[in-house]
Amino acid sequence: MYEDRERLAAAWESELEVFRAARPRSADQWQRAIEHLPDGVPMLWMAKWPGPWPVYVESAGGAHFTCVDGIDHVDLCLGDTGAMCGHAPEASVAAIEAQARRGSTFMLPTEDAAATAELLSARFPLPVWQFSLSATDANRSLIRYARQSTGRRKIAVHDFSYHGTVDEAYATLDADGAVVSRRGNIGAPVPLDETTAVVQFNDIDGLDAVLRTREIAALLIEPALTNIGIVLPDPGYHDAVRELCTRYGTILIIDETHTFSAGAGGLTRELGLEPDALVLGKSIGGGIPAAAWGMTREFSNAVRESLDLEDIDVGGVGGTLAGNALSLAGMRATLERVLTESAFGNMIARSTEWTVGVQKTIDEFDVPWQVTQLGARAEYSFRPTPPRDGREAADADDFELQQYLHLHALNRGILITPFHNMALMCPVTSPADVERHTEAFREAVVSLYG
Structure with a gap:
């Protein structure tokens, strides 16, 4: 001080x-x-x-x-x-402007959807992708998918991590180690210990203790903390995270919204990480609202097989503007020609x-x-x-x-x-x-x- x-x-x-x-x-x-x-x-x-x-x-x-x-x-x-x-990067603006003149949103796919998914799959070790308007939306969707596929209720996060405005992530540990709402959490809907477990970054033993309860559907993490200052992982930490998630059947979601700054493949490529799902937001749209999340084929299949076609549009995942043509045009151009x-x-x-x-x-x-x-x-x-x-x-x-x-x-x-x-x-x-x-x-x- x-x-x-x-x-x-x-x-x-x-x-x-x-x-x-x-x-x-x-x-x-x-x-x-x-x-x-x-x-x-x-x-x-x-x-x-x-x-x-x-x-x-x-x-x-x-x-x-x-x-x-x-x-x-x-x-x-x-x-x-x-x-x-x-x-206003030239390549992104040109693609966004051209698509806007052809129409912005249809609730139908365009060629840019598959092309963007291919670009993301080439950078990150995940073959299946979906799109939204923000990383918050992507994180919320993946939390729902993890609960759906595992049958578990809670998620786990790092103390002082940041995942947009996801309700479950506004949790912290008090002086006695109890899960409580973060200072400044506006209108928290439920006590956070009902939905969330919290562990300190780089604390392998603490993570083991939380996951071994087998109550945790997903571990949602940044691979390095970025919204409380930058906190980097200890050597071997992420190897332990992957091993513990596999051992206890917890879906590992890595949020690279900020850590994408590490390089063209984020910290996931830099450190050779193997998440079950991955989130990107903000930066990949060329300046317009856009985000994406990737999944392993195993996780994607488990989710898809659990959903009925009749109810797939009213289950709490997605929105009428998610995956719109304008966002996808911006993402494709930005990944191909700007953030190279x-x-x-x-x-x-x-x-x-x-x-x-x-x-x-x-x-x-x-x-x-x-x-x-x-x-x-x-x-x-x-x-x-x-x-x-x-x-x-x-x-x-x-x-x-x-x-x-x-x-x-x-x-x-x-x-x-x-x-x-x-x-x-x-x-x-x-x-x-x-x-x-x-x-x-x-x-x-x-x-x-x-």
Whole structure:
């Protein structure tokens, strides 16, 4: 925890003055918006951005966007992976525009469906695919399928993992090790211990104890935690996860929505993982709502054989816009021509440069922080060593310090995620873009420790 709170408060007020002076048109937009939008934003979580009002975007392209006040920004948030392919990538936009002119949604398949499934099967070790509008939808569907095929009621998750707005995943462990609702869980429908078991990341013995009850239909995990800072797996951890799921008959679902940043085949390919099902979201649509989930043929057959055709449309999986033609056109083009093997090479190189730049400043001023890289994604946290689980990462959080650092960056035309201190690279992020952050980060650290 940063100790000089008076210095932090003074630095915050100084940055607020800079923000107010530079963004009068965003202020005007916000004043108009608050009449009909809570906090002036289309989703309440957008109020979490630092500053007295949000930054309103005028246009975006590649790794940059321009706000309504005419300020150019290096975008290292990229829609929290929703724009990991960069803003308005030419190949994706062309395919989406062409399909929109031919019709967007039919409740019938197009050629792009099979083509996209083939592209995904070539990257990930799963032969059967389905499509939705978000990773949340995909996770919900797979949880239902796992319960249907196993006859079990509960799922298990890692503490402080993130799987969209899946109700079952908003669980954590209290000081006594009991499963409880996470802080801030809005309108939880049932006590979480009725639906969910929770284990710490990298805790093999804890996972064994949970799965050996044979109550767990599915283990839903990120292969590395990403929404509480980046927490990487210990050597051998995922081998143990696979072995335990097989031993106890639990469906292993890997959510690669964020960890797709590791490379063209995500951490699944990077680490040679063997899930029963896998989820991708956000990034693969080229900027429009899209997601996909893959399954082994064994799991897919078990699910399909358990479903009656008469009821297949009213069982709680899918929606009339799921697998629509527009989303599939975006996914196919993005996978074929944007988020390619070579693109990931550039993205990971820029992320490495970002990590080195942050580490250089940490070392220069002997700041008790650390930085961790996951392919094209990297993040620093307010602790001296990398966390091994979500609880360690959460205990190091400092919201006021985080807000100051985000506002400081924003005032220098750099956007990082409003959640923690993550930076993401797209295929056209440049060394100059990274250097811009490196210089601003050093300036921020000087303001606190210099």
